[in-house]
Amino acid sequence: MSRFLLIFCAISILASLQNASALSPLLEHKRVDASALSSVYRFSLEIPDAWEIVWIPAIEAINIYDPAAPGTQLEKSQLFVRYFTADRFLTLSTVTVHSRKPLFVKGHTAMRYEISKKKSVPQFPHQPSWRNARHAVVDIRHSPARRSTFYVFAKNPTLAEDTFQKIMRSLVFYNDSESLKEPLPESANRITKKPFGIFITQQSSPVQPERFHGFHTGSDYEIVPLEEKTPVVVSALCSGPLIEKKHASGYGGVVLQECEQGSQTVTVLYGHMDITQSTYNKGDYLSPGSRIGDLAAANTAASGFERKHLHLGVLKGRSRDLRGYVTSKKELRFWIDPVRFVSSR
Numbered sequence: 001m002s003r004f005l006l007i008f009c010a011i012s013i014l015a016s017l018q019n020a021s022a023l024s025p026l027l028e029h030k031r032v033d034a035s036a037l038s039s040v041y042r043f044s045l046e047i048p049d050a051w052e053i054v055w056i057p058a059i060e061a062i063n064i065y066d067p068a069a070p071g072t073q074l075e076k077s078q079l080f081v082r083y084f085t086a087d088r089f090l091t092l093s094t095v096t097v098h099s100r101k102p103l104f105v106k107g108h109t110a111m112r113y114e115i116s117k118k119k120s121v122p123q124f125p126h127q128p129s130w131r132n133a134r135h136a137v138v139d140i141r142h143s144p145a146r147r148s149t150f151y152v153f154a155k156n157p158t159l160a161e162d163t164f165q166k167i168m169r170s171l172v173f174y175n176d177s178e179s180l181k182e183p184l185p186e187s188a189n190r191i192t193k194k195p196f197g198i199f200i201t202q203q204s205s206p207v208q209p210e211r212f213h214g215f216h217t218g219s220d221y222e223i224v225p226l227e228e229k230t231p232v233v234v235s236a237l238c239s240g241p242l243i244e245k246k247h248a249s250g251y252g253g254v255v256l257q258e259c260e261q262g263s264q265t266v267t268v269l270y271g272h273m274d275i276t277q278s279t280y281n282k283g284d285y286l287s288p289g290s291r292i293g294d295l296a297a298a299n300t301a302a303s304g305f306e307r308k309h310l311h312l313g314v315l316k317g318r319s320r321d322l323r324g325y326v327t328s329k330k331e332l333r334f335w336i337d338p339v340r341f342v343s344s345r
Helices: 003-027 161-170 329-334 338-343
Strands: 029-033 043-048 052-056 061-065 077-086 095-105 108-117 135-141 148-155 214-216 219-222 233-235 240-248 252-261 264-271 291-295 309-316
Touching (some): 214 329, 252 291, 309 338
Antiparallel strands (some): 029 043, 052 061, 061 077, 108 135, 219 309, 264 309
């Protein structure tokens, strides 16, 4: 091989590496929590690392934009997301539907449309100009329940289809098991004394002295030695509003959260909490993994004068049942084993 050809090959390889280096940041993605903008949008998704996401309060919409694109922030939009609530897929009378295709997005029924604004209709306010031209939208049904929220993802016509599909595949809806988070790190390894359903008596209990009796309605997550004197953060298992935060007999601090999983509503009970460390109040929305608060210190009023641990209960439906034990095994049918619930993700 001639010296000239070797030099040419070396230059070509170097140029390729430089181009790959320049392109690599575009391949990096970050996960964003849409519910941080509004609790109506209960999902997260991955977008290119350089992109940004903002709230459009005038129409309760989300604009996902590329700062490097030309124009105003609104015109830089790559995805524009809106929602509606209904019992079926709907199309606006203000647009012409050129095509429609049913599909599934992460297991959720969806519909892809090609639409354009009717000429007789004024420009859509508070939206990028491409929303008035022909473009694709994907409507996704959030819940299989009769009445559901539908999320409408509108795609900028200049956005590459493979990028759009990659973003759609990254969606994690907060009523899917994929969204569930562990309440404590390595939570499955912490259930060493009182699992769900165990029958407890004062004599047979693995915790002594024992003051309770019956079938355990939750799972107890124990601390590890180094956590005895340090704060232990408890994270929200799922997505939904905090419906109760108070002191209760046997628990000390207790937090109740209502969550939707598929078409099922559950109530999650977090017991033995130091609720003074919780920044959330009744009615506040919690996304999966939100910091609810800390475990209460052992043998204090905040822990119900119990050891430092988390009692996690998952009840079927909307419930305020605080019982940590029931007298018959038959009554356990109102609860779900937290380990099985979390492991379904």
